[in-house]
Amino acid sequence: MAAQARPIRHTLMAVILLTCGAVMLITSAAFIAYEYVTFRQLMVRNVKILGEAIAANSTAALAFVNADDAREVLAAFKAQPHIVAARLYLSDGQLIASYPDGAARGPTVQPPRADGYRFEQGLVTGVEPVVQGGRRMGTLYLESDLGEIYEHFQLFVTIGALIMLVCCVAAYLISRRLQELISRPILALATTAQRVSEHRDYSVRATRPQGYEFGIFTDAFNHMLTRIEGDQTKLRSQLSRLDLLHRITRATGERHDLRSVFRVVLHHLGDDLPLDFACMCVYEASAAALSIAVIDSRSAALAVSLGLAESGQVRIDQNGLARCVAGELVYEPDTREITFPFPQRFAHAGVHALVVAPLLVEARVFGVLVAARREADSFSSADCEFLRQLSEHVALAAHQAQLYGELQRAYDDLRQSQQAIMQQERLRALGEMASGIAHDINNAISPAALYTESLLEREPGLSERARSCLTTIQTAIEDVAETVSRMREFYRPRETEMVLSRVACNRVLEQVINLTRARWSDLPQQRGVVIQLRTELAEELPQIMGAEVELRDALTNLIFNAVDAMPDGGTLTLRTRLLSSGSRDDVDAARQVHVEVADTGIGMDEETRRRCLEPFYTTKGERGTGLGLAMVYGMVQRHSAELDIDSAVGRGTTVRLSFAAADAVAVPAAAGPRLQPAAQRLRILLVDDDPMLIKSLRDILEQDGHVVTVAEGGQQGIDRFAAALTHGTPFSIVITDLGMPYVDGRKVAASVKGASAHTPVILLTGWGKRLLAENDIPAHVDRVLSKPPRLGELRAALARLVPPPDPAEALVESA
The missing domain is CATH 3.30.450.20 (PAS domain)
Structure with a gap:
């Protein structure tokens, strides 16, 4: 121990x-x-x-x-x-x-x-x-x-003992006095050291005693305290500023936009480092200027007197700013001694000390930190060093914010690209699906289309109601055919070769009302629901240039959506009006025809309204396909029109289609004259694998006076064509389908041309429009017609491909 x-x-x-x-x-x-x-x-x-x-x-x-x-x-x-x-x-x-x-x-x-x-x-x-x-x-x-x-x-x-006793007493008395001379300064230093240690007060000083050595010792001790006090002051200042840097770094790390980073830096800087003015600027190298990004809110009044404002620009002078954008920290202890414009602004405003620190990242200056005080020479070297370190931290944080912004934009672009690719992929899949089913659908509706057109043409004794019903059936069949052909391309821009005709919107609306009557009137009434129809059609409404079938199909989809949005009934409003951007007498005024379909149904929230035009997006569950409004939008794009949707939950929805009015002096598109049945009698070979289509088309052609031989399949068609040549009774023309099992229409056409090069071949297919659009007409085919066939187009093709014979030949043949 x-x-x-x-x-x-x-x-x-x-x-x-x-x-x-x-x-x-x-x-x-x-x-x-x-x-x-x-x-x-x-x-x-x-x-x-x-x-x-x-x-x-x-x-x-x-x-x-x-x-x-x-x-x-x-x-x-x-x-x-x-x-x-x-x-x-x-x-x-x-x-x-x-x-x-x-x-x-x-x-x-x-x-x-x-x-x-x-x-x-x-x-x-x-x-x-x-x-x-x-x-x-x-x-x-x-x-x-x-x-x-x-x-x-x-x-x-x-005697010696007595003497020693006396000596000891004398030594004690003398030593007691002498030890005080030695111990008192030492105890005083010890007391001072204890006070410093207990209270950490390095401002305490020991009193200098008498004596050379003790004076030196005390002076050294006091000098040590002075040094420690100075070092402690510096250490506290450094710790305070390190803490400020830490708080700024932590605060900037939580922000990802540049202006927010700048604002939080200036806020913390003003709290811990007294400044009369502070701002952050972004360097624009192309303009050789600094753009003021953020000014500290506490410097707003002084900024007005300085003539500085956020988003303002400061030209680069040849003094502090030029050196700063080169990567050098600039300190002007007295702006009154600097003759360049930027420091003179501060001098005239009574601000005499200026520090400009560069925001440097990867050897590139992208901004500066400007700090100023009113008193001249008021920035110490430690202040300048701190501002330099702060600028480095701010530069890194700002650079990270820029990188985050660029990354976010890249991510948004990537997401949009992915969405566009997904949408295109969906459209491609839809086009492929439409292409796959087009043949079957067109084959199915072809007999109805042929018989309907034939009845309207050959039965003049039909009642007005029967003729109206047949016309409606014919229109519906045509719309189905057009819908199928458009499914694979409803988002594609309008083709330059797409032929537009003059369309009367009021007439189209009336047709759509008749086509959809069962949906908005009969079916709801079976459920005890009443939907009232209100029409507000403008008089003397100018026509528009468009595709009537596409417009009719789009309006049909809009009416269906409106009916679905009113499960408990409501009011369905169809409205047309003319809007002009100028006066009525102004011939150059831009006129627009608006067609509106409005309902009083459940409406849509903002998210649904924003996404309702996306393909396959639906709020109807299994009842919906998500293609109705997407096809409407495709029609609008192809017609260079505009689509507006106004909707709110509980207030209903209004869909507005805006078309440019047709020029009043434009020449109406002439509807080709209806071709009468051909005068000459043709021997026609009809090749198809659909018995219903064969029967309907054979009936129609025979009514026109032609001799029709049918073949149910490609191989049978080839055999019957060869047999007719062998017997000396060749066919005048061959009409064949494209998609048939084993032997398709291409092989039939090739075989016919191989046996008789002058015999015309017509390809009648449900993929006709796609082949024509893609210019993919098979070899050995003279004409491509789409299903369902139109009698006018079929008769015109027969007339063009098989010209009438000379009169002498006709007499010989009749004999």
Whole structure:
């Protein structure tokens, strides 16, 4: 265990006292040693002197061998109590007397052999010769104890102890005073250090004491505190600014648009770094100017006096701004000393210190940070360094925001491209599907189309109602055929070869009303629902240029949608009107014909209204296909018209079609005259795999006076054509279908042309319009007609491909 710390006062006193005690002990030991040696010598000398005196006095007693005189002489030793024994010997060694008297009666002691004095066995012994006249008369032997030395040293130790005690007391008193001179400055420094440590107050200073060394020590200590205080101030400033950078970085990381990043930077910067003006600018290299993106809200008033506003531009001058856009941080301590335009703005507004920091990313400056203060030379080097670091962080954040924006735009473009591709893919799939079913649908409606047209043409005794019903059936059949042919291309732009005719919108609406009456009147009434029809048709409405069938089909789809939107009944409004952008007398005024279909049904929310034109998008569940409005939009695109949808939930929907009115001076499209049945009689080979179509077409052609031979399949057709050639009764023309099992129409046409090159071949197919649109007419085919066939087109093709014979040949043939 470490010893308990002792105060420096006690330590200093202990050091002084121990030092003094050690000195006293060493000194006393030296004195004792010295006294011991010298006192032994002194004691021997005293015993010797005493022995010489006694020896001199005992010459007479020895000369006369007088024992009594000898004892009297030795009795003188009584005056010296430390002499414990003494004896006189004659020259022959005979003991003559001894001291004390009892010693003479004891056993004879032989005198020592050698003269002299020495210490032996705790005694001082001496042998002194008794000489008279140069003749040795005998010997004196002495023994003295060491009591005198002991007494002397006892006195010496007593005096020494007293002296040491006095010295210790004096040393204590002196050391107590001296240690204060040493410990007081040290304790003062310790107290100051403790205050600094406890309160972390580095502004405390120690008082400078007297004394050179302590003064140096205190000055060094105070200088250390000054340095620590300065470093701590810098450290706090750096920590504060690092925290500001951290907060700015975190705040900018949560934002992805450039202006928002700039605003949050200026907001945090103004809170922690006092600025009178701050703004962010974007560098436009092409215009050699800075565009002010964001001005700090706290600088708005000063910005007005500076003539700076957001979205404004500042031309690049040749002083600070030119250097800044080159990537250099520019600090103007006093704008009054700068003659260039931009610093002078600040100088005239009373703002004298200006810092312009570049926003640099990947060695490219895309903007600057402008910071200013009113007081000149008010930005320290630390402030400039902080603004430089801040500009780097802002540049990175802004660059990330730009990258995020570009990425978002790229993502949006990609998403739109994907949606467009998906939509095109859906349209392509729809076109392929339509192409696949067109043949079957057209074959199915062809007999109805042929018989309807034939009845209208050949039965003049039909009642008006029957003729109207047949006309409606004929119109419906034509619409079905047109719908099927358009399904694969309803989103394609209008073909340049698409022939437009003048269309009366009011007449088309009346036809659509009759076509859809069962849907908006009869079927709802079966469910006890009433839908009222309201027509608001403008009088003297000009015609438009368009495809009547497509317009009729589009209006039919709109009426169906309106009826579906009113499951509980309501009002269906059909409206036409003429709008003009100029006065009535202005011949150059743009006139538009509006056709509107409105309902009072459930309406659409914004999401549904936005997506309702997408193919396959429907809100009807399994009842809907999602193609009705898409086909309407396709018709609008092909007619270069406009489509507007106004709808709100619970208020119904209004769909408006806007067409350009036809020029009043335009020549109406002449409807070709109806061709009468051909005068000449033809031998026709009809090849098809649909029995119903064969029967209906055979009946119609035979009514026109032709001789018709049918073949149910391609191979049968080839065989019958070859047989007719063999028998000398060739066919005048061949009408064949395209899609037939095993042997299709292409092989039939090739075989016919191979056997008789001059025999015309007509390809009658449900894919006719597609083949004509794609210019994919098979080889060996003279004419392509679409199903369902129109009698006028069929008769015209027969007349063109088989010209009438010369009269002479006709007479020979009739004979």
